[in-house]
Amino acid sequence: MLTFFIIMTGKLVFTLPARLRAVAALVPAGSAVADIGSDHAYLPLYLAGSGRCSRVIAVEVAPGPYRRTLAAVRGAGLTDRIEVRRGNGLAPLQPGEVDTVTMTGLGAVTQQEILAAGPEVRQQLHHLILQPQGKAGPLRRYLAAGGWRLQDEDLVLTGGHYYFIMAAVPGESPVYSDLEWELGPLLLQKRHPLLAGYILDKMEKLTAAVGQLSRARGAVALARQGELDRQLARLQEVATWLQNAVKS
Numbered sequence: 001m002l003t004f005f006i007i008m009t010g011k012l013v014f015t016l017p018a019r020l021r022a023v024a025a026l027v028p029a030g031s032a033v034a035d036i037g038s039d040h041a042y043l044p045l046y047l048a049g050s051g052r053c054s055r056v057i058a059v060e061v062a063p064g065p066y067r068r069t070l071a072a073v074r075g076a077g078l079t080d081r082i083e084v085r086r087g088n089g090l091a092p093l094q095p096g097e098v099d100t101v102t103m104t105g106l107g108a109v110t111q112q113e114i115l116a117a118g119p120e121v122r123q124q125l126h127h128l129i130l131q132p133q134g135k136a137g138p139l140r141r142y143l144a145a146g147g148w149r150l151q152d153e154d155l156v157l158t159g160g161h162y163y164f165i166m167a168a169v170p171g172e173s174p175v176y177s178d179l180e181w182e183l184g185p186l187l188l189q190k191r192h193p194l195l196a197g198y199i200l201d202k203m204e205k206l207t208a209a210v211g212q213l214s215r216a217r218g219a220v221a222l223a224r225q226g227e228l229d230r231q232l233a234r235l236q237e238v239a240t241w242l243q244n245a246v247k248s
Contacts, residue, residue: 016046048081057092
């Protein structure tokens with residue numbers, strides 16, 4: 001875990017979770033950032049306190065998280081670098097006042113809804129750094145359909161859970177296969193060291209689901225079992241490819 005000190009207070013010490021470290025690493029140095037859903041303000045505190053970003057806006061919609069975020073920023077003595085705003089998604093932002101938006105810990109569908117609801121702000125952004133909860137594939141497709149291309153991706157394993165992190169910039173996206181959208185095309189290109197473990201974990205869950213379906217009757221269950229078997233076969237091909245790549 002990374003421990004860093006806010007020198008202005010002389011006393012504040014905290015650890016940044018691994019998934020947030022991965023997000024912070026993809027935030028361009030010197031950018032003006034808005035962190036949406038910033039509960040506890042861990043990411044804004046790191047970005048501003050480390051000097052990576054000179055200006056950060058932390059956005060929270062619910063009263064409790066908003067108060068926690070505000071208290072954390074005040075306690076760190078960083079109110080001159082971090083502004084806390086209450087509101088839903090991108091609504092508290094003015095177009096062009098930030099060039100980067102981060103969203104962590106929110107569901108993939110929620111992140112899509114937030115981006116879709118703020119076109120004026122979204123169109124002025126240069127970078128999106130997203131760590132979605134749930135399936136990342138649909139979010140990747142949404143970004144591509146909206147004129148964004150993946151610039152970088154990372155994968156983090158912590159507490160037994162895998163977290164996808166993606167950085168996107170405006171531009172035309174390449175065409176990817178269904179499996180690339182699901183697993184992360186850039187993770188596959190770089191043969192990310194955690195990807196094989198994620199695939200094996202996914203295969204175990206699919207195998208368990210197939211076992212349950214094998215005891216069911218009817219055409220619907222049979223069709224679903226066939227689809228899961230095909231998914232397993234495709235994942236096995238990728239797992240074998242990754243294993244051979246490591247050996248070579």
